[in-house]
Amino acid sequence: MVDTDTPRPKTLRVALLGAGNVGAQVARILLDDAESLAARTGARLELVGIAVRTIDAPREVELPRELFTTDASALVRDADVVIELMGGLEPARTLILEAIEHGASVITGNKALLAVDGPSLYEKADAAGVQLSYEAAVAGAIPILRPIRDSLAGDKITRVMGIVNGTTNFILDAMDTTGAEFPDALAEATRLGYAEADPTADIEGHDAAAKGAILASLSFHTRFALEDVHCQGITAVTADDIAAAKDAGFVIKLLAIAEKLETTGATGVGTTGVSVRVHPTLIPREHPLAAVHGAFNAVFIEAESAGELMFYGRGAGGTPTASAILGDVVSAARRMVLGGPGRTETTTGVLPVLGIEAVTTQYYIGLDAADQPGVLAKISALFAENGVSIETMRQTVHRESDDGGNGSAELRIVTHRASEAALAATVEAIKGLDIINSVTSVLRVEGV
Template identity: 80%
Template sequence: MTELRTLKVALLGCGNVGAQVARILIDDADALAARTGARLELGGIAVRNLDAERDVDLPQELFTTDAETLVKDADLVIELMGGIEPARTLILTAMRHGACVVTGNKALLAQDGPTLYEEADKAGVQLSYEAAVAGAIPILRPIRDSLSGDRITRVLGIVNGTTNFILDQMDSTGAQFADALAEAQRLGYAEADPTADIEGYDAAAKAAILASLSFHTRFALEDVSCEGITAVSAADIAAAKEAGFVIKLLAIAEKLTDEDGKTGVSVRVHPTLLPREHPLAAVRGAFNAVFIEAENAGELMFYGQGAGGTPTASAVLGDLVSAARRIVLGGPGRTETTTGHVPALPIDAAITSYYIGLDVADQPGVLARIAQLFAEHGVSIEIMRQTIHRDADSNVESAELRIVTHRAREAALAATVEAVKRLDVINSVTSVLRVEGV
């Protein structure tokens, strides 16, 4: 029997995901060798603190603080440190020394992906990043490979488990945002500083990666319009529920033609109302899902655990086996599939519907004035519901209006809202959310 060659693996980072990757490499060494055609030897684990407590019991001799030496001596490098530096420098060093790289670093890819792709092409190595988007869900390889003969027109994704958990808690229990966030932190879904999640930055980085693969163009973080969930109130959730909707934080990338006839891609992240019968509306808790619309394949949905050590480690190992097989079989590394440049369009070019909450004076003619203003801006109303409220102290009545528009350009919808705010019968605009899937 022919003896298998050995490929040395360097692991950068040993947090929740990294520890599970190391465990699988050690425990499943024989199975991985059979699938790969080579033995994957964990040569070392670079960490900042050698004495830190780990979730997994690993051989102490594997740990080192000398990450640079480790990557220079590796055939395969797994980067799970996160952040921009030193991750960027270490990845570039690894590729320049001939190592294939697997990373889960969505922030780095969204900010400086083109530099990494170019270096991988120059070095003839593979750069893989399935774990950067939607945890365990195999989504990037299907977009890059399985759908490479098709034209993707639209991608909608729930790609942040923390925000999905918070919104699901608000929907199912009636909790306020702050209480749902506290529960997410208690359960370990949200960090002590949850800014990257609740402000939408994490989802925006993933949206840039999804858009780049789907539309064969390099999109960066600055191309993504981003809005988080901090302004979503329990009243918004309740009103959406009453109207048959659920609110989700969606990452959306779609091909559009703007008003000047220029074709481009709109990439955006924002809270969105979805009809409860939409497949993405059923995604609960911290789970993720990506919904794809393609010209020939039609509608596809990928669903699964979007975070966690073991699920994300599964995505990392999938990339690692693929890269190792490329080394064993030979041939150029596979990185990205950019074939041209499709410009990123501003959010004003997007075509969507608005859900608008208004607190208005309860007097004759108010509804007619609002409807007329919408018509003047070329925006038609699909649903309008009114609820009368009486202030217990002043005994003054006011009306709460909930309006859902037909689809229109974002620019026209936003201009309509600004015009409505200036009406003397409007006490306040209580909420403005986009609607998809209708």
């Protein structure tokens, strides 16, 4: 029941930290749509200031100069709602803590900070009774965090698989559709503005790993940090890998995967835990995630009662991400108007983090092997010795020897499901065979 005796705020003071691509669009919407936002929240949202490093820096959106300030600390101390879009760890962390200390609700899209220091920020917000919201931290405009936290709160999520980095999806999709090599696809992504001047965080998987930690924390009601995520980027994926995957009916995507697993230790006692990992992955072309093209994002959820769900949309860009930010702003504002505790996350238990070795999956292995009798038999025997069975084996390329002797064959093997530990041991054993010239690729397979 709403307490009608408590006076309701007529105006909420909003401070914005950062006026980059997303921040400028957020400011524009707050100014241009003030009346409609007030109708939705029950109070006027007054943008009282925008903290920036340089007031006169060129910006794509023209905003009133009098709103800009370089004193971010003073700005957050005098606000009811603080929107943090600066990125990075500092001074974002200090300013968010300062805002919470002064009773302001905080909206952020800072996935790097949340992945590293999220648990302490959630605790501070809980203790202060304010709201800490971060829908824009994962998958841009796609409403994914609130559905996990609220709509699926009565269900049990068992697995989440997401394409949560638009840059890498654009690169891999370009390689798949045009046959381009990785450097050429990266150059095109940079030219079109999908990749930063320094694309390391994207192509090495760090950005997706930060988002994976956030998804896992909400999905399994346990706090996961960036160091809990096994991370592998896409720089080693070649055009040959893409072509061979296509020939076998697969597409390669960089996936963030969080799943609940049951493991049995040496004593026979079972353990329930969660594995969180990011790596290039082969998925069947009929899987819904295979149809996610360009710089789009998608998150595929498996739950006990709801079954399979997929959320799809633009994963980046100023206006789409601003949509997610404003959704959180309206939610926080309505709570402040109507009353009630702040909402951050739901942590009901602590599930142990399971390393990549606890995962059961399939492997796709590329081999450059000697073209001579008995090669396939030796390889098959070694797989059997390590407890891994082969689902398919293809000889995709055959090269003659320059000196007239035996040439070499390119073998592509897809295994049945086995433990990550057994699969890794098999790959190491293969490298020791004298008939193997090289192991050209090792990729995991999901969604079969």
